[in-house]
Amino acid sequence: MKRCHGAANKMAVICVASTKGGVGKTSIAFSLAKDLDYRYMTNDMSIVVTKYDKATYNPHKMPLYDNTVYDFGGFVDKHSHEILDAADIILVPTINDLNSVMKSLKMIKTFQHKTILVFANMVENNRDKQMIKEAIHKYFPHMAFTHMRRSKLLKNALAAGLSATEFYNSNNQTRYLYRQAYAEYYKILKVFTSDEVNNDSDHT
Numbered sequence: 001m002k003r004c005h006g007a008a009n010k011m012a013v014i015c016v017a018s019t020k021g022g023v024g025k026t027s028i029a030f031s032l033a034k035d036l037d038y039r040y041m042t043n044d045m046s047i048v049v050t051k052y053d054k055a056t057y058n059p060h061k062m063p064l065y066d067n068t069v070y071d072f073g074g075f076v077d078k079h080s081h082e083i084l085d086a087a088d089i090i091l092v093p094t095i096n097d098l099n100s101v102m103k104s105l106k107m108i109k110t111f112q113h114k115t116i117l118v119f120a121n122m123v124e125n126n127r128d129k130q131m132i133k134e135a136i137h138k139y140f141p142h143m144a145f146t147h148m149r150r151s152k153l154l155k156n157a158l159a160a161g162l163s164a165t166e167f168y169n170s171n172n173q174t175r176y177l178y179r180q181a182y183a184e185y186y187k188i189l190k191v192f193t194s195d196e197v198n199n200d201s202d203h204t
C-alpha cells in the first residue's frame, strides 16, 4: 500500500468522498483530521471551518498537501479527481439507502485502482450493515469495509469543536454513553495509523 509521504505508519493523504449528501463525510473527516493533527480541507463549505484552526475551504482548486484529510462533497470535478488519485486512501461513507449505495459503487468503480475503505455509516442494526456490505461485495468482493452505528458521538463532538476522541474522553458520562460508537470510530482511526486496512472482522 502506498504510504510514502507521511510520518512512519501514518497515511498522509486521506480523502473522504461521496457524491451523496448527508452520509457523514464532514463529521468523520473533521474528527479524523483533529485526532491525527492533520489539516482538514473541503470544497464544500462546512461548519468545520469555524471549529478547527487547521481547516480550509476552497471551492475551486485545493492544493495537494501531505498530512491532510480532504472532505469532498458533491460531484467530482477534474481537480478533486486529481487529489483523489493522489490519495493514500479513499474513505467512502455509505448509508443503507439505494441511492447512497449506488453512488458509492460508482465512486469505487472510478477509483478501483486506489486503496478504498467503505464506511457503512449510521448503521442501526446488523441488517443495515449486511445490506450495505452485500451490495458492495456483489461487485467488489474484496472491498475493505468498516462501520459505525447511528449515534450522536460525531455530531456532539463537532458541535463542541472536539474530535470524537477528545469528546469521548471529556467526562465519565460521555465515556459511558458513547463507548460502543467510540469503539467503532477508534477502529477506523487505527486504519490510518497502523499498517493494515482493517476489514470488519465480525462477519455478523
Ligand SMILES: Nc1ncnc2c1ncn2[C@@H]1O[C@H](COP(=O)(O)OP(=O)(O)OP(=O)(O)O)[C@@H](O)[C@H]1O
Pocket (backbone or CB within 6 Å): 020, 021, 022, 023, 024, 025, 026, 027, 028, 044, 073, 074, 121, 122, 123, 148, 149, 150, 151, 152, 154, 155
Ligand atoms: N454515525 C452517525 N450517526 C448518526 N448521525 C450521524 C452519524 N454520522 C453523521 N451523522 C449526522 O448526519 C448528518 C450529516 O452528516 P455530515 O454533515 O457529516 O454529512 P455530509 O456527507 O458531509 O453531508 P453534506 O453532503 O451535506 O456535506 C449530521 O447531522 C451528522 O451529525
Ligand SMILES: [Mg+2]
Pocket (backbone or CB within 6 Å): 025, 026, 027, 044, 046, 071, 073
Ligand atoms: Mg459535508
